[in-house]
Amino acid sequence: MQIPVGFTSVVEEFIAHNGLKMTYSKTPLGNEFFIRSNDLLFEQGVNDIDITVFSWEDTPCFFNTGSKSALPFDIFAASFYLISRYEEYLPQVRDEHDRFTAKQSFAFQNGFLEKPLVDIWALKFLEKLKERFPDYAYKTREYKFISTVDVDNAFAFKHKSLVRTIGGFLKDLSGFRLRNVWNRFAVLTNIKKDQYNTFDQVLKLQKNYQHKLLFFFLIGDYTTFDTNVSASKGKFRLLIKNIADYAKVGLHPSYFTMKDEVMLKKEKDRLEDILNRSVDKSRQHFLRFSLPETYQNLIDLEVAEDYSMGYASHVGFRASTCTPFYFYDLDFEIQTPLKIVPFALMDTTLNDYLGLTPKQSLGKIRDLRNEVKAVNGTFVTLFHNESMSDYLRWRGWKRVYASMIKIATS
Structure with a gap:
């Protein structure tokens, strides 16, 4: 909403303030703009919470507040529950790659995984504020698009x-x-x-459409799940250096780095040695991360931004937002300096998991772009250099990336 916020628990200070103001508590002081608080934001630790979802103006919400509240639900507690990934700290059955699954998620089970629900709530909240405080100079944020490319296999x-x-x-x-x-x-x-050497066409599209572009290179040692070219190969190192001249480059930590800080540091140092500069962006290979351990390790290694927040099996918004946010560590009860940049879709999700055709995939991409654009959010996509190769399982997909760029930037 781009509104600066200050907090006070002094009643006289609150009454003396002449601008936008609201109370967040169990009972209002008088007739002020009031939102009744749920207990969640006043607790510590993680508990199994019984949540009832209901509809407000065709929008799902939870943590009911009653009639005196300006909103029928506690928007702050509900947003915190979704964005902090509270549910991912609770006991769960994980998939074969030890990942929290989309089908277990609260968003999937309640039918809003493909909607940036927190952003939708924020805009509805904004309308209520405008009704009560019409003279305030409200700002409007702008829609943004970020194309990210994972390089699991630089060459076939x-x-x-x-x-x-x-x-x-x-x-x-x-x-x-x-x-x-x-x-x-x-x-x-x-x-x-080489079929997977599609980097020129990615860079050419970026030059034509002027969108933000990020590459994440996998440079871990060879394993069953990490099959890229060896980072000791001169041609591979040269490719990374060349790409870094035209786009931002981040680390794609290998499969087994999820809980291994030593391995993570080794790979970060390796990429920094190739680039001769610090690396502050990261996305986990196979989207394997565990909360809070993986993020705590990234913070310890001074990674500033992580782009892993999404699901492999489903498109949509894992944290129910299309807005980058700072990771809140529920173990230590602190907001950390690690910025989480959630993505909305991945090429392998569309092709391998959902079994969509290129044409169907473009329809899904357009739907998600429209959801993000409706709230002036940040539309982040994840593609691989392999999916532009028109080779093997990617036959027929050669033009999907270019079409996606046109849809995202139009």
Whole structure:
């Protein structure tokens, strides 16, 4: 809402103030703008809360307040519950990658995962304030778009070790995947360009549409889940340096860094050594993070922004907002300096998890963009360089990224 806020518990100070003001307590002082408080923001620790969702002007909400309150629910406690990811601290069944799942989430179970509900609430709250304080000079924020690209595999065939290259040839031959054998041979002999080397088209689109662009490079050691080119390869290091000349570059911490601060530091140092500058942006590989441990480790390593807040299996708003916010650590009861930048959709979600066609995916992208634009929020998308390759499972997807950029910036 872009309204500066001050707090007081002194009644005389409150009465003397002439501008916008409201009370947040159990009972009003008089006839002032009043929101009845739920107990949540006055508690410490995490408890299993029984929540009843009801509708207010066709908008879901919870923490009912009663008739005296200017809003029928405690917007502050409800927003805090969603944005702090309170539910992710509670006991839960996690998926095969040890992740909190979308289907377990309060937002999914109550049908608002694909809506930036906190932003919608804020605008409805703003309308109520304008009715009560019409002379205040209210500001309006602007819609923003950020394209983020994860580089899990910079190259399909090039610059891999001899063992991986020979192993790939043998695996394709034994499976009679002759097209793959030809593609690998053609790329390695420079007859064809490497399929995953789509960086030029990403940068060209950024130049044409002038949107904010971020790359996250996976540079961890090789594992079953981390299969990028080795960070010791000169061509890979050169690629990262070249990309950093045109766009912001962040770290894509590998699969096993979720609770391993030593490994996380090693990878951050490695990327900083390549770039010869500090790295302050991050997104977890496989979106594997655990609250609050992963974020506490990022804070200890002076990472300023994390872009992992979203689900692999579903599009939408994991924290029910399309506005970047600072992580609140429920363990220590403090707001931290780590800014969380939530994303709305990922290419692999659309293709692999939801099984949408490119055309259906563009419809879903447009719907989510419209939700964000309606609240003048920040529309963040997650694509991979691989999905622009038109190769293997990405056949038919070559133009989806370019179309998404047009939709997001129109």
